[in-house]
Amino acid sequence: MFIEFLYELRKNKVPVGMQEAVALARALSIGLHDSSLEGFYFLARSILIHRESHLDPFDVAFAAHFRGVHADAKTIADELLSWLKDPAERPKLTDEERALLESLDLEELQRRFDQRLMEQRERHDGGNRWIGTGGTSPFGRGGVNPRGLRVGDFSGGRSAVKTADARAYQGYRSDVVLDVRQIELALRRLRAFAREGSDRELDLEETIDRTAKNAGELEIVTRPPRRPNTRVILMMDVGGSMDPYADMMSQLFTAAKRSTHWKELRIYYFHNCVYGQVYPTERFHDPVRVTDLVAECGRHYKLVMVGDALMAAWELLGAPTLAASEDAASGVAWLLYLREHYDRAVWLNPEPPRAWPGSTIETIASIFPMYELTLDGLSDAVGELVLGSRR
Amino acid sequence: MSTFTRFGGTERYLTNESLEAAVNAALALERPLLVRGEPGTGKTLLAEAVAETLSTRLIAWNVKSTTRAQDGLYVYDTVQRLYDSRFGDGDIRDIRHYIKLGPLGTAVGAPERVVLLIDEIDKADLEFPNDLLHELDRMRFTILETGDEIVAKQRPVVIITSNNEKELPDAFLRRCVFHFIDFPDRDFMRRVVGVHHPDLDDALVEQTLQAFFQLRTTRGLRKRPSTSELIDWIAVLKKAGVAEVKLDRALPFLGTLLKKEQDVALYADQLAGGKKYRS
Numbered sequence: 001m002f003i004e005f006l007y008e009l010r011k012n013k014v015p016v017g018m019q020e021a022v023a024l025a026r027a028l029s030i031g032l033h034d035s036s037l038e039g040f041y042f043l044a045r046s047i048l049i050h051r052e053s054h055l056d057p058f059d060v061a062f063a064a065h066f067r068g069v070h071a072d073a074k075t076i077a078d079e080l081l082s083w084l085k086d087p088a089e090r091p092k093l094t095d096e097e098r099a100l101l102e103s104l105d106l107e108e109l110q111r112r113f114d115q116r117l118m119e120q121r122e123r124h125d126g127g128n129r130w131i132g133t134g135g136t137s138p139f140g141r142g143g144v145n146p147r148g149l150r151v152g153d154f155s156g157g158r159s160a161v162k163t164a165d166a167r168a169y170q171g172y173r174s175d176v177v178l179d180v181r182q183i184e185l186a187l188r189r190l191r192a193f194a195r196e197g198s199d200r201e202l203d204l205e206e207t208i209d210r211t212a213k214n215a216g217e218l219e220i221v222t223r224p225p226r227r228p229n230t231r232v233i234l235m236m237d238v239g240g241s242m243d244p245y246a247d248m249m250s251q252l253f254t255a256a257k258r259s260t261h262w263k264e265l266r267i268y269y270f271h272n273c274v275y276g277q278v279y280p281t282e283r284f285h286d287p288v289r290v291t292d293l294v295a296e297c298g299r300h301y302k303l304v305m306v307g308d309a310l311m312a313a314w315e316l317l318g319a320p321t322l323a324a325s326e327d328a329a330s331g332v333a334w335l336l337y338l339r340e341h342y343d344r345a346v347w348l349n350p351e352p353p354r355a356w357p358g359s360t361i362e363t364i365a366s367i368f369p370m371y372e373l374t375l376d377g378l379s380d381a382v383g384e385l386v387l388g389s390r391r
Numbered sequence: 392m393s394t395f396t397r398f399g400g401t402e403r404y405l406t407n408e409s410l411e412a413a414v415n416a417a418l419a420l421e422r423p424l425l426v427r428g429e430p431g432t433g434k435t436l437l438a439e440a441v442a443e444t445l446s447t448r449l450i451a452w453n454v455k456s457t458t459r460a461q462d463g464l465y466v467y468d469t470v471q472r473l474y475d476s477r478f479g480d481g482d483i484r485d486i487r488h489y490i491k492l493g494p495l496g497t498a499v500g501a502p503e504r505v506v507l508l509i510d511e512i513d514k515a516d517l518e519f520p521n522d523l524l525h526e527l528d529r530m531r532f533t534i535l536e537t538g539d540e541i542v543a544k545q546r547p548v549v550i551i552t553s554n555n556e557k558e559l560p561d562a563f564l565r566r567c568v569f570h571f572i573d574f575p576d577r578d579f580m581r582r583v584v585g586v587h588h589p590d591l592d593d594a595l596v597e598q599t600l601q602a603f604f605q606l607r608t609t610r611g612l613r614k615r616p617s618t619s620e621l622i623d624w625i626a627v628l629k630k631a632g633v634a635e636v637k638l639d640r641a642l643p644f645l646g647t648l649l650k651k652e653q654d655v656a657l658y659a660d661q662l663a664g665g666k667k668y669r670s
Binding site for chain 1: 408411412415416419422425470473559568569570
């Protein structure tokens with residue numbers, strides 16, 4: 001009976017398996033759900049999911065499976081239209097945003113809205129396509145459209161499906177939001193320790209061993225304390241096409257700066273692509289030559305590139321005329337040079353993966369292991385930096 | 392099919408359906424219950440409430456960054472034994488004198504069913520939860536030094552809290568029943584306040600709740616005040632005999648609600664920006 005629901009969950013990227021299924025079956029046979037859908041909702045939620053980032057996909061799956069939220073599609077569409085027709089209710093938008101919004105034809109928007117609802121019915125793949133979670137979708141709360149359309153926000157009533165509909169846990173989805181603290185936590189996994197420096201710590205085991213060998217005459221053994229041993233180079237693309245991601249970048253920057261468990265963190269900036277020089281400040285003063293940087297920082301540094309990797313093909317493949325003649329090489333050559341030098345390197349990209357194929361992103365992704373700049377992507381990237389799965 | 396005592400909160404600890412469902416699932420399935428949520432939402436108190444419901448004792452294991460999984464089972468006090476061997480106190484030939492059971496070891500070894508609280512598991516090292524997997528699953532372990540095996544007669548109820556400082560490993564999560572404690576809404580909070588301060592004037596309750604929720608929505612706070620801070624704050628207000636809280640004035644005893652200097656500064660800025668102080 002509930003097996004299909006488990007597959008529904010898996011479609012929503014909630015990893016449920018045998019263990020959860022058996023546990024839930026057992027709980028149901030004991031009658032823990034009190035023979036009510038609401039009881040089942042709470043019971044299933046506590047057994048099937050294990051982290052709060054799955055609460056929202058769970059709600060989506062539950063609503064879709066046990067009633068189908070689409071029954072309300074009509075009301076939502078009406079609500080949306082009336083909102084669009086009433087400019088007074090629009091939240092404060094910048095001129096650019098308003099222009100963008102107005103460039104969308106009402107009918108066109110409604111058509112796309114309906115079409116997306118259809119898609120949702122067929123695929124239930126959650127994530128940023130679903131109307132309501134937004135991301136880059138023009139419909140939704142939170143995301144590119146500031147404030148968004150509060151679609152699917154139900155009040156009152158507490159039936160299980162309504163509870164699921166309310167989707168109170170949207171904020172905890174790990175594939176949507178990044179905040180500084182979460183980034184810090186993801187970065188924390190990068191730490192590694194080594195014993196270095198002077199002998200200041202009592203080595204108890206060794207002391208006992210030696211003392212025992214010494215026929216009980218106490219002999220104290222000391223050792224150097226454990227110290228963080230990770231060195232990181234962070235290179236960030238700023239300006240131009242990266243401007244929309246400035247917030248995200250500053251969060252990443254703050255988190256990286258705050259991480260005290262690294263031995264060394266170097267931050268450099270570049271624009272568009274690396275050409276021979278990078279800059280220690282955001283204002284592009286005091287350039288540092290990449291060759292000098294590579295000479296100074298050995299291959300054990302972990303290199304983290306952040307940028308949208310989106311540029312005109314000539315910007316990547318051609319040599320810039322401005323660079324000093326001796327450093328004149330194409331952007332791609334410089335990227336290859338960096339990649340070759342460092343054992344562990346990743347590229348974090350704020351662009352969603354579906355925008356990657358068929359652009360310079362694809363080319364750069366073939367050089368650097370590339371990850372999306374979301375919490376999931378970041379932890380994958382950190383995993384790559386720690387383990388070095390590819391190459 | 393077995394019957395078991397259902398958990399439904401206690402006089403001092405209010406619950407809701409979702410929390411009860413999770414606790415009962417954990418009790419029935421004999422799996423650890425993993426509780427997450429904002430600090431101050433009563434994660435630790437839950438263990439006390441469960442112990443009270445089951446009328447059994449609670450064994451608390453407060454995890455610190457230096458805690459190792461082994462410490463929870465038992466500690467072999469080698470230094471004491473070494474000391475005794477040199478200065479001749481105690482029976483050094485019997486290692487058992489120097490084996491001290493940790494909280495998990497005590498819970499497993501207890502003759503009755505006890506509640507074991509593993510508090511703030513995410514504080515420990517990343518590997519910590521994995522090291523506990525086997526013992527939590529089997530509820531038995533061997534003391535290597537003596538070869539004694541300790542097996543649980545009654546599986547202890549295990550409640551684990553986490554503040555989300557670290558991701559917990561999947562293998563560990565799969566074995567747990569999970570519950571995320573929401574931040575209480577206003578009605579629930581009113582009931583919570585009622586439990587802790589039953590004799591409080593209704594108007595004052597409303598004012599404090601108003602002030603509290605308004606403070607929580609202040610943008611940019613580093614540490615938002617939580618339930619326990621609200622309870623403390625009201626206690627202080629009561630002690631000081633404050634009968635009225637005005638939102639457009641500086642809140643009395645702000646220090647009990649905001650714990651960070653930056654937050655207090657932020658609050659002061661906002662207050663100064665309000666209409667009352669605009670000249």
